[in-house]
Amino acid sequence: MITDEKRQELLDRLRNSVIQYDEDGAKEASNEVVELGMDANDAIFNGLVSGMEEVGRLFEAQEYFVPELLMSADALYAGLDILKPHVKQLDLGVKGSVVIGTVEGDVHDIGKNIVKMMFDVAGFTVYDLGRDVPLDKFVEEQLKTDSDLVCLSAMMTTTMVGMKKVIDDLRAKNPNVKIMIGGAPVSSDIAGKWGADGYAKDANNALKDAINMVSSLKKMKEEAEARKKG
Amino acid sequence: MAETRTMTPKERVLKLFAGEKVDRPPCFSGMGNATTDGLQRLGYKFAALHSNAKMMADVAAATYKLTGFECGVVPFDLCVEAEALGCEINVYAHLDDILYPTIKKKIIHNEEEMGISIPRDFTRRGRIPLVKEAIGLLKADIGNDVAVGTYVLxxxxxxxxxxxxxxxxxxxxxxxxxxxxxxxxxxxxxxLCAREFEEAGADYITVREMGATSDVLSPRVFKNLILPYLKKIFSQLRTNTVLHICGKTNDIAPFMVESGASAISVDQKNDVAETRKKIDKALLFGNYDPYNVLVAGSEANVRQVIRKCLDDGVDAVWPGCDIWPTVPVENIKAMMDEVYNYRRPVPNKEEIKK
Incomplete structure (x- = not known):
C-alpha cells in the first residue's frame, strides 16, 4: 500500500501534467502509479480527469483555446494508455457503449474527438466511425453493436441538416437509443425539434457534458462499491 | 413596398466600398447563395455545379433574378485553392442531398512535409480557370445590375x-x-488565385479565414501568427476586399480592420453594436444567422433580425456564412423588403449633444 502522501503527490502530478499539457510528465507519473500498485481508477478520475476539468474551466474562461485543449488531451491519453490495462472493471449495471462520428460532408472532428476521449476515460466501449460518415452507417453500427448512445457531430451549418435524417432513422429502428448531437451550428432548439436527447454546442460544452456523464458514472461506481462493502 | 430609390444595387455596393455616401445599406453577400428554387428552375443538381462554369454562373444569377438579392457570387464550395495545390476533393456526386465538397486527400501528412512550394502552373490547375470563367459569365449576365463577387480562403x-x-x-x-x-x-x-479572379472582373473578393475564429484560437495567436499574412494578401489585391471570420470575433475585430481589407464581415456571434464602437467608421458587414434565421425562421423573425442588424450599425446587411440552399424565397424577399423600408431611428436630443 502506498501512503496518502504519495498518493496525493501522484494525483497532483497527473493533474498538473494534463493542465500543463506535459505528455512526458503524465507518462512518468502513470508508470509510478503502476509500479507502486496504486488504484488505476483513482489515478484516472482524481488525477487525469480532474486535470481535464480544470482545462475545461480555463477554456471557458478563454485562457485556453483549442490548441491547448488538444495538447492537454494528448497528455491525458499518454497517461490513460498506461493506466487503462490496470483498471479493475466494476459491474456498473450499464453496458456503456457508444457510437460516435462526424456526419457525411463534414471533415471536422476535433469536437468529436474530445467527447470520445471522455467516453474512453469513463470506460465506455467506443465505436468511432471517424469523420465524413455516410448517414446510414450510424444506424447500421448502432444496430450491429446494440449501443446505448449515438453521438453525431457537425461543425458546419451546411452538414448539420443531415443529422435529422439519422435521428429519424435511429428512432424508427430503435426507440430506446439515446442520441446526442453536437457542433457549432447546433442549438437546443434544433435538438428539441429533431428529437435528440442532448446537445453540445461547442467543444467546451461537449467537454462539460461528457464530464457530467463521467461524473454520474463515477457516482454510480461509488454506490456500487458502497453496496459491495455494506 | 418595393424599392423606390434610383441607385442601382451595383452602384450602391461600389460606392460603399469607395467610401462614398449611399442611399441605404446594400443587402448582399460575399459567400455562396445558391437556392434550391434556382436549382429546380434550371434543372441542375447541386453536386454538378462545382465543375461547370455555366451552371455555376446560372445558379448564382438565379438568386438575384428570383429574389432581388443584390449580388452574384461564385463559386459554391471552399476547395478551389486546396485542389489546385494538389488535394483531392469529394463533391458527393452520388448523393441527391445537398452536401458541400470536402477535401478527401491532403498534401501534407506530417510536420516534415510542411515546406511545400506552389506548383508553377498553379493558376491553371484544378478549378481556378473554371471559377474565372464563371465570374466572366456572371458579369455578362447580371454584371450591369449587381456587383459580382467571389472568394478565396x-x-x-x-x-x-x-x-x-x-x-x-x-x-x-x-x-x-x-x-x-x-x-x-x-x-x-x-x-495568385485572387489576382486571376480580379482579372476576370470580380467587383469584390472576400477572404474567408474562419479557421482563425476566437472559438478556436486566442486573439494573441491571431495577431501574432495570422494577421501578418492577411496583411500581406490585402496589400497585394487591387479590387475591393472583405475579410470574413465567423464565430467569436469581438476581440479580434480591430485586428481584422488592421489587416487592410476594405470591409470586415462577422457572423451572429459578434455583438455588432460593441464592435462598431471599437472600429469607428470602418466598413462592417453582417451579421444575421443564415440558417436559424433566414432558412428556419419565420418571416416575422427574419424582419426583426434584419432590423436589429441595421440598428446595431452594419454598413451592409450580409449573412454570417453561406446561405443554405433550402432557404424559402419568401424569407429572402422579406429581408430585402425590410432593408428597402428601414429608416434609422432618429437620435434623441441627448444623443445628438454627445
Whole structure:
C-alpha cells in the first residue's frame, strides 16, 4: 500500500501534467502509479480527469483555446494508455457503449474527438466511425453493436441538416437509443425539434457534458462499491 | 413596398466600398447563395455545379433574378485553392442531398512535409480557370445590375485543409515559426488565385479565414501568427476586399480592420453594436444567422433580425456564412423588403449633444 502522501503527490502530478499539457510528465507519473500498485481508477478520475476539468474551466474562461485543449488531451491519453490495462472493471449495471462520428460532408472532428476521449476515460466501449460518415452507417453500427448512445457531430451549418435524417432513422429502428448531437451550428432548439436527447454546442460544452456523464458514472461506481462493502 | 430609390444595387455596393455616401445599406453577400428554387428552375443538381462554369454562373444569377438579392457570387464550395495545390476533393456526386465538397486527400501528412512550394502552373490547375470563367459569365449576365463577387480562403483556413487541422493547431502553439512559413507560402498562392479572379472582373473578393475564429484560437495567436499574412494578401489585391471570420470575433475585430481589407464581415456571434464602437467608421458587414434565421425562421423573425442588424450599425446587411440552399424565397424577399423600408431611428436630443 502506498501512503496518502504519495498518493496525493501522484494525483497532483497527473493533474498538473494534463493542465500543463506535459505528455512526458503524465507518462512518468502513470508508470509510478503502476509500479507502486496504486488504484488505476483513482489515478484516472482524481488525477487525469480532474486535470481535464480544470482545462475545461480555463477554456471557458478563454485562457485556453483549442490548441491547448488538444495538447492537454494528448497528455491525458499518454497517461490513460498506461493506466487503462490496470483498471479493475466494476459491474456498473450499464453496458456503456457508444457510437460516435462526424456526419457525411463534414471533415471536422476535433469536437468529436474530445467527447470520445471522455467516453474512453469513463470506460465506455467506443465505436468511432471517424469523420465524413455516410448517414446510414450510424444506424447500421448502432444496430450491429446494440449501443446505448449515438453521438453525431457537425461543425458546419451546411452538414448539420443531415443529422435529422439519422435521428429519424435511429428512432424508427430503435426507440430506446439515446442520441446526442453536437457542433457549432447546433442549438437546443434544433435538438428539441429533431428529437435528440442532448446537445453540445461547442467543444467546451461537449467537454462539460461528457464530464457530467463521467461524473454520474463515477457516482454510480461509488454506490456500487458502497453496496459491495455494506 | 418595393424599392423606390434610383441607385442601382451595383452602384450602391461600389460606392460603399469607395467610401462614398449611399442611399441605404446594400443587402448582399460575399459567400455562396445558391437556392434550391434556382436549382429546380434550371434543372441542375447541386453536386454538378462545382465543375461547370455555366451552371455555376446560372445558379448564382438565379438568386438575384428570383429574389432581388443584390449580388452574384461564385463559386459554391471552399476547395478551389486546396485542389489546385494538389488535394483531392469529394463533391458527393452520388448523393441527391445537398452536401458541400470536402477535401478527401491532403498534401501534407506530417510536420516534415510542411515546406511545400506552389506548383508553377498553379493558376491553371484544378478549378481556378473554371471559377474565372464563371465570374466572366456572371458579369455578362447580371454584371450591369449587381456587383459580382467571389472568394478565396485565408491562409490559416487553407492550411487546415491541406494538412490535419489537429496538427496545425498544436503546431501553432508549439512551433509557430514553422506554421508562419507555411502561411507565408499559402498567402502567395492565395494572392495568385485572387489576382486571376480580379482579372476576370470580380467587383469584390472576400477572404474567408474562419479557421482563425476566437472559438478556436486566442486573439494573441491571431495577431501574432495570422494577421501578418492577411496583411500581406490585402496589400497585394487591387479590387475591393472583405475579410470574413465567423464565430467569436469581438476581440479580434480591430485586428481584422488592421489587416487592410476594405470591409470586415462577422457572423451572429459578434455583438455588432460593441464592435462598431471599437472600429469607428470602418466598413462592417453582417451579421444575421443564415440558417436559424433566414432558412428556419419565420418571416416575422427574419424582419426583426434584419432590423436589429441595421440598428446595431452594419454598413451592409450580409449573412454570417453561406446561405443554405433550402432557404424559402419568401424569407429572402422579406429581408430585402425590410432593408428597402428601414429608416434609422432618429437620435434623441441627448444623443445628438454627445
Amino acid at each position: 485565408g491562409p490559416f483556413t487553407l492550411a487546415g485543409q491541406i494538412m490535419e487541422l489537429n496538427d496545425l493547431l498544436k503546431l501553432s502553439f508549439k512551433k509557430p515559426e514553422k506554421v508562419g512559413n507555411l502561411l507565408d507560402i499559402l498567402a502567395d498562392a492565395i494572392v
